[in-house]
Amino acid sequence: MTRFQAPSGTRDILPPESGRLEEVVARFARVVELAGYGLVVSPLFEDVGVFRRGMGESSEIVRKEMYEFEDKGGRLLALRPEGTAPVVRAFIEHQPPTVWKAWYVTPAFRYERPQAGRYRQHHQLGVEAIGSADPDLDVEVIALLAGFFSSLGLERVELRVSSMGDGACLPAYRTALRSYLAAHEGALCAEHAARYRENPLRVLDCKRPSCRQVREGAPRLRHALCEPCAAHLARVCAGLDALGIAYKEDDFLVRGFDYYTRTTFEFSSLALEAAQDAIGGGGRYDGLAELLGGRPTPGIGFASGIERLLLACDAEGVLPSRPSPVTVFVADVAGGSVARDLTHELRRAGIGCERAFDGRSLKAQLRLADRAGARLALIVGPEEAAAGAVTLRVLRGPQAGHQERLARSGLAEAVAAWLA
Ligand code: AMP
Numbered sequence: 001m002t003r004f005q006a007p008s009g010t011r012d013i014l015p016p017e018s019g020r021l022e023e024v025v026a027r028f029a030r031v032v033e034l035a036g037y038g039l040v041v042s043p044l045f046e047d048v049g050v051f052r053r054g055m056g057e058s059s060e061i062v063r064k065e066m067y068e069f070e071d072k073g074g075r076l077l078a079l080r081p082e083g084t085a086p087v088v089r090a091f092i093e094h095q096p097p098t099v100w101k102a103w104y105v106t107p108a109f110r111y112e113r114p115q116a117g118r119y120r121q122h123h124q125l126g127v128e129a130i131g132s133a134d135p136d137l138d139v140e141v142i143a144l145l146a147g148f149f150s151s152l153g154l155e156r157v158e159l160r161v162s163s164m165g166d167g168a169c170l171p172a173y174r175t176a177l178r179s180y181l182a183a184h185e186g187a188l189c190a191e192h193a194a195r196y197r198e199n200p201l202r203v204l205d206c207k208r209p210s211c212r213q214v215r216e217g218a219p220r221l222r223h224a225l226c227e228p229c230a231a232h233l234a235r236v237c238a239g240l241d242a243l244g245i246a247y248k249e250d251d252f253l254v255r256g257f258d259y260y261t262r263t264t265f266e267f268s269s270l271a272l273e274a275a276q277d278a279i280g281g282g283g284r285y286d287g288l289a290e291l292l293g294g295r296p297t298p299g300i301g302f303a304s305g306i307e308r309l310l311l312a313c314d315a316e317g318v319l320p321s322r323p324s325p326v327t328v329f330v331a332d333v334a335g336g337s338v339a340r341d342l343t344h345e346l347r348r349a350g351i352g353c354e355r356a357f358d359g360r361s362l363k364a365q366l367r368l369a370d371r372a373g374a375r376l377a378l379i380v381g382p383e384e385a386a387a388g389a390v391t392l393r394v395l396r397g398p399q400a401g402h403q404e405r406l407a408r409s410g411l412a413e414a415v416a417a418w419l420a
Contacts, residue, residue, distance in 0.1 A: 007120070008114055008120065009111075009112065009114035009118075009119050009120030009121070010119060010120055010121045011119065016321040016322075017310070017321075019321055019322045020310055020313070020319060020321055020322070021123070021306055021310070022322075023319065023322055024125070024152065024306055024309055024310070024319070025105050025125065025306075027148065027151045027152060028103070028105070028125045028148055028304075029103070030151070031144060031147050031148045031151055032103045032127050032144055032148070033103075035101070035140065035144055036101050037101040037102060037103040037127050037129075037144075038101065038102060038103065039102075039103055039104065039105075040087055040090060040102040040103070040104050041104070042086045042087065042089075042090050042104075043086070044079060044080055044106070044107065045077045045078060045079050045080065046077065046078060046080060046085070046086055046089060047075070047076070047077060047078075048066070048068050048076045048077060048078040050078075050085045050086060050089050050292060051066060051078050051080070051081060051082075051085055053291050053292060054084070054085035054088065054089075054257070054259055054288055054291055054292055055081075055082070055085060055256075055257040055258060055259060056199075056257060056258025056259065058198050058199045058202075058258065059256055059257050059258055060202075060256055061081045061082070061110055061256060061257070062081075064111065065081060065110040065111040065112055066078045066079075066081055066109075066110075066111070067079040067081075067109045067111060079109035080106065080107075080108060080109065081108055081109055081110045082108055082124070082257070082303060083104050083106050083108065083124055083126045083128075083303055084126070084128060084257075084259070084282075084285065084288070084301055084303070085259075085288070085292065087102050087104065087128045087130075087301070088128065088130065088285070088288050088289055088292055088294070088299065089292055090102075091128075091130050091289065091294070091297070091299075092289055092292055092293060092294030092295075098130060098131020098132065098297070099129055099130065099131045099132045099137065100128075100129070100130045100131055101127065101128075101129050101130075102127065102128045102129075102130070103125070103126065103127045103128075104124075104125070104126050104127075104128075105123065105124070105125050105306075106123070106124055106126075107121050107122070107123050107124075108121070108122055108123070108124050108303075109121050110122075115275070115276075116273075116275075116276060117272070117273075117275070117276030117307060117308055117311055118275075118276060119307060122305050122306070122307050122308075123305070123306040123307065124303040124304065124305055124306065125148075125303070125304050125306060126282070126301055126302055126303035126304065127141060127144065127301050127302060128299060128300075128301035129141055129299060129300055129301065130289070130297060130298075130299035131297055131298070131299065132298060132299075133286060133298035135232045135233075135235035135236045135239065135263070136235070136239055137300055138232075138236045138239070138262075138263045138284065138300055139236055139239030139240060139243065141282070141300050141301065141302060142159070142161070142236075142240065142245065142265055142302075143240075143243055143245060145267060145280050145282075145302050145304065146159065146245050146267070148304070149267065149279070149280075152309065152313055152318060152319050153313070153316065153318030153319055154269065154279075154309075154312055154313065154316055154318060155316065156269060156270040156271045156312075156315075156316055157267055157268070157269055157270070157279070157312075158248070158267065158268050158269075158270055159240075159245065159246065159247040159248070159265060159266075159267050160247065160248050160249075160250035160253050160265065160266050160267075160268070161233075161236065161237065161240070161247045161248070161249055161250065161253070161263070161264070161265045162221070162222070162249065162250050162251065162252075162253035162263075162264050162265070163221065163222065163225055163229055163230075163232070163233040163262050163263055163264065164221070164254075164255075164260045164261055164262060164263075164264050164283065164284075165221055165224070165225050165226065165229050165261070165262065166226070166228075166229055166261045166262055166286065166287075167261075167287070168226040168228070168229070169221075169224055169225050169226035169229055170221075170261075172224065173219065173221050173224040174200055174201065176219045176224065177200040177201065177203075177204075177218060177219055178196065178197060178200045180217070180218050180219055181196045181200050181203055181214070181218070182196075182197075184214045184217075187210055187213065187214050188203065188210060188211055188214055189206060189208040189210045189211050191206075192206055192208075192211055199258075201254050202254065203215065203218075204218065204252045204254045205252070205254040205256070215252060220251040221251065222249070222251050229262055232262050232263070233262070233263065236263050237249070247265075250266075253265075253266060255281060255282075255283055259285040259287065259288040259291065260283045260284065260285055261283075261284050261285060261286045261287055262283070262284040262286065263283050263284045263300065264281070264282070264283035264284070265281060265282060265283060265302070266278060266280070266281035267279050267280045267281060267304075269308070269311075269312035269315065269316075271312055271315035271316050272308070272311055272312055272315055276308060276311065278305070278308065279304060279305065279308045279309055279312055280302055280303065280304030280305070280309075281302060281303070281304075282300065282301050282302025282303060283300065283301075283302075284298065284299070284300045285299055285300070285301070286298040286299065323373065324352070324372065324373045325352035326352040326353060326354045326372045326373060326374055327351065327352050327353070327374055327375045327376065327419055328346060328351055328352065328353035328354075328374055328375070328376045328377075328378060328415060328419075329353065329354050329355065329365070329366075329368065329369030329372055329374035329376070329377045329378070329395075330342050330343055330346075330353060330354075330355045330377075330378045330380070330390075331355075331356065331362060331365035331366060331369060331377050331378065331379045331380065332355065332356075332365075332380040333361070333362050333365070333379075333380065333381050333382075334380050334381055334382045334384070334385035335359075335385070336357075336359065338380040338384075338385060338390070338408075339355040339356070339380065340355075342378065342380075342390075342408075342411065343355050345411070345412055346411075346412055346415065349412035349413075349416065351412065351415055351416060351419065353374075354368070354369070354372045354374065356368050362379070362381075366395075369395060370395065373396075374395055374396075375394070375395055375396045375397060375419065376392060376393070376394060376395060376415065376418060376419070377392070377393045377395055378390045378391070378392055378406075378411075378415070379391040379392075379393060384405070388407065388408045388409070389405050389406060389407055389408055390405070390406055390408060390411065391403055391404070391405055391406075392404055392405070392406050392414075392415075392418065394418075
């Protein structure tokens, strides 16, 4: 018989690693909810047009990486490769009051070549703030991501900031860049020599040495920004300076999706290999709502990859696994009824407890208690069961080895007092 495995590029996240994932999400929620962002949960699949129109037909992900399928009703759908377009689709659909501040945690699906830190299903945390073009909102959003990284204990983090311009200045820049690239076509990598006309900006993002060299002499968008875009960028930089958030301006920062306008930013971990050092990024997408059929509405957001964050935390030695909330182990060698009832009672009293099943020996049960990390064992043998009592044994801490008998009635209070 075939033994199934998780599909290539995906993986199972098991305890204790999943506990760290929970902790990352909890810290993120704390940081962004303090700034008024509320959780939005929307479908994992959307009409394929949400992504094709939102991210752009020529974007790498739409061209090569989307999980698209036709459902039984003949609708063409796609698993979400990212979180922004679905949130903007939801914004247009529900028309909440602006500024609408949403956060999400979601799997993202991309048919990429699997490698360390790069998966076909990864998990993203993100925010979107929709309905304001104020550059101070850009500062808020960037500061939230920086604050979240600090809350995890990450220190070796670098922020790069740029501007993609807007409809007034980007087209002219694109034309200028295209002409420059045409003059250097022979020096581009094969992929970009074939594709630069369609989307010249992607060349700036190419990691191959040939394109990197061509890029050095390329015109810079920063020098081609129209006055309002230049003023916007200046205000964002002034805000980051005011908040003491270190950054570098990066003329060649190109985010992968077509929907970006004006501010773009990316955080890298200096503790990770360059191929997977991107730990979060985002930007403005003032044209996205319109692309998805809504009224023109500016917005900005970011996404951060949880797997990458955990790698960065490992590399910096921060965010240890959370201790298990199981503090008590009921070791019942008198038939199991006491374990059944007592665990229920203790859990209802808010005390984390575990037990064994299948009538294990006391020795085996105490081994399980140790593995569970319990501080106290409540031992029930025939004698205790007959007397309506349990034997409390301290398993960890300065009093380890101490034993005493406790009455079964009022036991939850007595145990809570021991744990306090
Ligand atoms: P992006 O939407 O491409 O900017 O991705 C947002 C964040 O998700 C990145 O900064 C990475 O941390 C993470 N990420 C993107 N693609 C992958 C992937 N294939 N596997 C793991 N993490 C990823």
